[in-house]
Amino acid sequence: MQRKYTLSLATILISLTAFVYGQTTSSINGTIEDRSGESVPWATISIPSLKIGVTADSTGSYLLTGIPAGNWELEVKYVGYRPYSLKIRTNGTTPTQKDITLMDERASLDEVVVSGTMKEVSKLDSPVPVEVYTAKFFKANPAPSVFDALQNINGVRPQLNCNICNTGDIHINGLEGPYTMVLIDGMPIVSGLSTVYGLSGIPQSLIERVEIVKGPASTLYGSEAVGGLINIITKNPRTTPILAVDAFGTSWGEINADVAVKFNVSNKVQSLLGANYFNYQNPIDNNHDNFTDVTLQHRISLFNKWNFERRENRVFSFAARYIYEDRWGGEMNWAPKYRGGDEVYGESIYTSRWELFGTYQLPVKEHILFMFSANGHDQNSVYGNTPFLADQYIGFGQLMWNKPLANHDLLAGLTYRYTYYDDNTPATADANNADINKPTHTRLPGVFLQDEISLNENNKLLLGVRYDYNSIHGSILTPRANYKWSSANKNNILRLSFGNGYRVANVFTEDHSALTGAREVIFDGDLKPETSWNGNLNFVKKVPLSSGGIIGFDATVFYTYFNNKIIADYDTDATKIHFGNLDGHAVSKGISLNVDLMLMNGLKVMAGATAMDVYSEEQGQRVQQLFTEKFTGVWNASYTLRKLGLTLDYTGNLYGPMRLPLLSDWDPRAIKSPWWSIQNIQITKSFSNGIEIYGGVKNLLNWTPNKGTPFLIARPHDPFDKLVEWDAAGQPVQTAENPYALTFDPTYVYGPNQGTRGFVGVRYSFY
Known part of the structure; x- marks a missing residue:
């Protein structure tokens, strides 16, 4: 309680100072914690575009000042944790309270997945191996369709089946397209005719992530999930x-x-x-x-x-x-x-x-x-x-x-x-x-x-x-x-x-x-x-x-x-x-x-x-x-x-x-x-x-x-x-x-x- 009170008082003093001197800047303050609720001391908090930054104290509290009105990207870094970024808007007068939770680097391979067991579970806790590829992964090589976007995933190959009309299917571990089930939000949408013709046209701006299971998943998903499945979330x-x-x-x-x-x-x-x-x-x-x-x-x-x-x-x-x-x-x-x-x-x-x-x-x-x-x-x-x-x-x-x-x-x-x-x-x-x-x-x-x-x-x-x-x-x-x-x-x-x-x-x-x-x-x-x-x-x-x-x-x-x-x-x-x-x-x-x-x-x-x-x-x-x-x-x-x-x-x-x-x-x-x-x-x-x-x-x-x-x-x-x-x-x-x-x-x-x-x-x- 003492930490939050001190932080709030400091924020008030900064706001009063800005008011007295007529400056149109504001501040961002809060605490840095990890997923277990423990404080993360000495993390670096910055807005790179403004070239301003500050280091959190031993209790994980921080106060970033001198921020003009606008939309800014706030970045937080600390050794052993994943870099954190957030788009935040300030109005140049009112302080902004923002508490931040960092994930350690080990958690970067621990996304939530649903494809292996049909229910949300940590990737590391899933008994079924599931590979996860986020929207950011696909932005590294922009493509006009999901079919083309999968070309840089290990063991997954878009196969062209015709020199003339360029239709194709998706191979997983060498098995042809009909052995791969394609789902959207867990539902078996792409099948039959669209295994060949329907893999295009899914707007990539709507894709949160793609989950891939290699190997048969027929127990949960039925026919066509012999070679594996691709679940577009x-x-x-x-x-x-x-x-x-x-x-x-x-x-x-x-x-x-x-x-x-x-x-x-x-x-x-x-x-x-x-x-x-x-x-x-x-x-x-x-x-x-x-x-x-x-x-x-x-x-x-x-x-x-x-x-x-x-x-x-x-x-x-x-x-x-x-x-x-x-x-x-x-x-x-x-x-x-x-x-x-x-x-x-x-x-x-x-x-x-x-x-x-x-x-x-x-x-x-x-x-x-x-x-x-x-x-x-x-x-x-x-x-x-x-x-x-x-x-x-x-x-x-x-x-x-x-x-x-x-x-x-x-x-x-x-x-x-x-x-x-x-x-x-x-x-x-x-x-x-x-x-x-x-x-x-x-x-x-x-x-x-x-x-x-x-x-x-x-x-x-x-x-x-x-x-x-x-x-x-x-x-x-x-x-x-x-x-x-x-x-x-x-x-x-x-x-x-x-x-x-x-x-x-x-x-x-x-x-x-x-x-x-x-x-x-x-x-x-x-x-x-x-x-x-x-x-x-x-x-x-x-x-x-x-x-x-x-x-x-x-x-x-x-x-x-x-x-x-x-x-x-x-x-x-x-x-x-x-x-x-x-x-x-x-x-x-x-x-x-x-x-x-x-x-x-x-x-x-x-x-x-x-x-x-x-x-x-x-x-x-x-x-x-x-x-x-x-x-x-x-x-x-x-x-x-x-x-x-x-x-x-x-x-x-x-x-x-x-x-x-x-x-x-x-x-x-x-x-x-x-x-x-x-x-x-x-x-x-x-x-x-x-x-x-x-x-x-x-x-x-x-x-x-x-x-x-x-x-x-x-x-x-x-x-x-x-x-x-x-x-x-x-x-x-x-x-x-x-x-x-x-x-x-x-x-x-x-x-x-x-x-x-x-x-x-x-x-x-x-x-």
Whole structure:
């Protein structure tokens, strides 16, 4: 009490002095504490833009004077604690009281996560290893979509699946996109068609963080969460800026803009409205094959989230999103009038998609949440003269009950998922009459139970099981077990995970190559659900440095064994893709290491590497999986000059060779890709008024996959195979015009065709 009284008296005296001498300055005062409530003495408190600062006393109290009216950034530093910054407004007359809580450097790796166990928990306390990437991480290499933004995360690779339309999916530890579940605020939104087409258009100005779980999560999240999940957590309307703008353009002519606006509808209702706009209308053909190197796109996405404050802090929020995209790639002289014809080749995709999702806590004594989502996806695509028209509607509901009992933390849930799907492919055709369409209606009720057992202060055991009944494939059971040990100071953590996953596949919604029309799709029997067993060993170690910084190590060994895996066979016939369940097994195994370094001088380095082996084995023959590298590395180095308000970011990735599909024994292209790397640099200038200006260069090495390769797209001059000659078995033959016996094919793709380009942008946040 004596400390606060003395501080208040000093504040009054300063205010009186300012009044007497007519000075328009004010002060900021308060106390510095850590998370446990203990005072932090001798911390440095400053406003760098005003070049004023002060040191807290032995009790953690501070008084910063001589502050004119305006918006300022207050910084607090002390060895062993994370630097703290806060935007604060002063009016030049009234003192401002601000108590500050610092987090020690060990807590920098201890964010709150929800993806591993479906409830908020400290990252270090979670029995499931969860990687967290904040919005600041993605600002180091600004990208127009979530798909592009994930390129600098270890073990996660955006994979382009088409040289022409540039659609793609997300690989986790070498497993293709359909094995990755993408969620928004914990709801399974991105699935099916949008696994390929819907990853773009999520406004990055609305992203709070991205959580990634590697390995099967089917016990909690059901089908598609075999390889892992990506959970995009959007910002809470209560804590966001009133206005946030982020816009940039590139030297290639790309324009991207994110805008987010907060509305306080009432004291208890807040709304966050966001929009993303992306436009690229500049056909470029640097590899001289008469095809666009990058698809032309026109995209708009709208997002609206509502948060309602209720009694006893019960949760109620819901959000909606709409996205429309028009993209095309093809011959340089393509125009919409050629859409669907065989005169000029183009791939034109119209995507229209809506989503609705939310969470409501029931007004009962027990902690029971009702979570819901719904989405509709309309796809109107043409690949040359091959149309793909599809509609998909998904409804999802989940009732979840959380009950702590002694050293047990129980979580139980009931789920129901309904999927409607219709297209113009054999997937929904009548078995007896191909001219009759039969949309699929899939119902998937399920129940899951999870028990997190605290054996003691340092040991936890997580047991879970899920039962689903698929209306087409019947009963599916997925068990799960996780064990966590931590040292007393939590500087060492060991996690062991073991689980089962399953996936029901729809080739035409998941594999773009099945749609291009370049190859005929053949199904080798009815496709059965895939099952997998996975084991992960994860070790995390944090080493506090004497200088006040910290270095962290996160190493994982993973192994996944598949039964009934669905393999796309490009090798048997160059004119066909055979899809069928593997008569054998498939394996994805490897080891990954992440290293995080944070120093008090403003240097931060995040680097990671993954070495893996992904293959299938059938009848004693081992085959390396297509489009899967054996090594990948990523890095993100950031250095901040706080006095100048400048931040320098250097980001990049490195990929090892991957097996690629060839069309004949005479195909002159390499069977494996070379080592390749995309590197970027950016400099950001921050101003006290909330404005940031940034710019830099992407793809510093000007790497493109056509270098060292005779061609990427096979026979681009004859995209409809009008000049190809065929033998009696329906195979292309060698001729003077076609010496390699090839057909038109755009599937030889493993990296982006975009070379070096500059970019410049601006961000603005108003609180």
